Amino acid sequence: xxxxxxxxxxxxxxxxxxxxxxxxxxxxxxxxxxxxxxxxxxxxxxxxxxxxxxxxxxxxxxxxxxxxxxxxxxxxxxxxxxxxxxxxxxxxxxxxxxxxxxxxxxxxxxxxxxxxxxxxxxxxxxxxxxxxxxxxxxxxxxxxxxxxxxxxxxxxxxxxxxxxxxxxxxxxxxxxxxxxxxxxxxxxxxxxxxxxxxxxxxxxxxxx
Numbered sequence: 001x002x003x004x005x006x007x008x009x010x011x012x013x014x015x016x017x018x019x020x021x022x023x024x025x026x027x028x029x030x031x032x033x034x035x036x037x038x039x040x041x042x043x044x045x046x047x048x049x050x051x052x053x054x055x056x057x058x059x060x061x062x063x064x065x066x067x068x069x070x071x072x073x074x075x076x077x078x079x080x081x082x083x084x085x086x087x088x089x090x091x092x093x094x095x096x097x098x099x100x101x102x103x104x105x106x107x108x109x110x111x112x113x114x115x116x117x118x119x120x121x122x123x124x125x126x127x128x129x130x131x132x133x134x135x136x137x138x139x140x141x142x143x144x145x146x147x148x149x150x151x152x153x154x155x156x157x158x159x160x161x162x163x164x165x166x167x168x169x170x171x172x173x174x175x176x177x178x179x180x181x182x183x184x185x186x187x188x189x190x191x192x193x194x195x196x197x198x199x200x201x202x203x204x205x206x207x208x
Contacts, residue, residue, distance in 0.1 A: 003089065006050070007069035008039010009097065012135045013062050013110045016051050016082055019162065022147040023184040024192075030113045033057045034082045034141070036134070037068070041085070051075070051083040054113055056091055064107035064135055065097025079159035082141050104173045105136030116140075119208075120200035121164040123192075125177025129163035138167030149185040158183060170206045 016034040020027045032053040041048050050072050052062075062068065069092050072085035100107025121140065124133060133139040146158040165174055176197070182190040 001073060003071035003073055003087075004042045004085070005069075005071055006037065006039060006041040006048070006085070007094065008037040008041075008067065010035055010062055010064055010066045010068060011038050011047070012036040012064060012139075013057075014137060015110070015113060015116045015140050015166070017116070017140055017142050018080060018082075019142045019144045020147070021144055021182050022150040022153070023182055023188070024190045025150070028117075028142075030054075030117065031081075032113070033062075033110055035062060035068075041072075048085065049083040050088055051081060051086040052088050052091065056088070057110060058112070060091070060093050061109045062093065063097065063109045063137075064100035066093055067095040067097060068092065069094050080143050080145065082143055082161070100135070104167070104171050105133055106138055106167065107135055108137055110137045116166050119166045119204065121166045122169075122174070122197040122201055123176055123180060124163045124165040125175040126161075126163050128173065128175040128177065132173045133163075133165065136167065138165055138171075140164045140166065146182060148183055151185060168207050169201060169204060 013033055013035045016031040018029040034049055036049045038047050070088050071090045073087045075081040075086050141161055141163050144160050144162050147153050148156045180192045
């Protein structure tokens with residue numbers, strides 16, 4: 001398949017992370033960065049998202065309002081990716097954008113993936129993410145693969161998306177939303193209680 005040419009203004013750059021759940025266990029796969037763009041792809045004006053790797057972000061230091069261009073392919077499995085397109089090539093920063101928000105939602109140059117891993121996340125209400133946090137570098141919308149029977153990991157899987165916050169604990173925009181539930185074998189359900197989030201970020205101060 002021929003690659004699609006795109007260009008446009010960055011409206012968000014966040015970590016591109018896949019979450020795997022197996023009842024009360026969870027693991028993360030750090031894929032790179034998810035960039036939302038308002039621009040043109042395949043000669044059509046639209047809003048879309050691309051996935052880039054760690055090295056590309058280190059090279060270009062993309063942030064909100066930068067104008068970028070390149071070529072890409074549609075992702076083969078939308079359940080496993082937080083973006084519409086990936087395998088980006090001929091990537092370029094066409095123009096440096098004006099500085100975005102310096103406070104919530106933060107629109108600075110996205111930090112290294114190791115920073116996200118070290119900070120840890122809290123669950124974030126999907127409605128809050130959509131309305132207030134979708135442009136914030138500390139937000140994340142993750143594709144989630146659920147292994148329903150942890151005794152048979154090759155068996156039935158379920159898929160969904162979950163939203164998270166890596167930002168300062170004092171952020172006034174933050175709302176946790178309902179506790180998340182994970183289906184298990186024989187109809188069992190695991191409820192991820194508040195203490196899980198608290199443990200994930202216990203090493204950080206209120207303004208970190």
